[in-house]
Amino acid sequence: MTTLITKTAAKIVAPLIFVTSMVLFVQGHNTIGGGFVAAVLIVSAISLLYIAYGTENLTRLLNIYPSELNRKMLVSGLMLILLTGSIPVLFNMPFLTQAYWVLPTISFLGELKISTAIFFDLGVLLTVTGSLLSILSGVSR
Numbered sequence: 001m002t003t004l005i006t007k008t009a010a011k012i013v014a015p016l017i018f019v020t021s022m023v024l025f026v027q028g029h030n031t032i033g034g035g036f037v038a039a040v041l042i043v044s045a046i047s048l049l050y051i052a053y054g055t056e057n058l059t060r061l062l063n064i065y066p067s068e069l070n071r072k073m074l075v076s077g078l079m080l081i082l083l084t085g086s087i088p089v090l091f092n093m094p095f096l097t098q099a100y101w102v103l104p105t106i107s108f109l110g111e112l113k114i115s116t117a118i119f120f121d122l123g124v125l126l127t128v129t130g131s132l133l134s135i136l137s138g139v140s141r
Contacts, residue, residue, distance in 0.1 A: 002051065002053070002054075006051070007052045007053065010048050010052035010053070013048060014045045014046075017042075017045035017048070018041075021037075021038040021039075021041035021042050021045070024038050025037075025038035025121060025122075025125060034121040034124065035120070035122060035128065036124055038121075039124065039127075040128065042125075042129050043128075043129060046133065046136070067134070069130075070131075070134040070137065071130065072130070073129055073130030073133070074130030075130075077122075077126025077127030077129075077130060078123070078127055080119060081127065084096070084116060084119045084120045084123060096120070098115055098117050099116050100113045100114060100115040100116065101113070101114045
């Protein structure tokens, strides 16, 4: 059983951790950060919620079955990593060759470049999140 202070702190801190992880994910495909750091932050926020509310309550509240979700995240992340790396081979380029698209200039954002590395980072995020959540659910039993 946890206290009201723990539950209140988790309600405040967990969304901040989720937002920070998304910022690091988006920023990280061109600079330091990316999928791994974002995944670790996501798992830390989820573990904070597990500590505050308990595994059973959080599973019932979110209507998510952890073992099934973890497996799907892990497999889809690995498939995305392999797909992202293999597509350049079809065009006679080296494995994991990166491409990018320059989007039209937006007045308040400037020039935006979308890189294929963001799909690789998304695969890393899904793989690391799925595997760390599997470890977390195994330890929590």
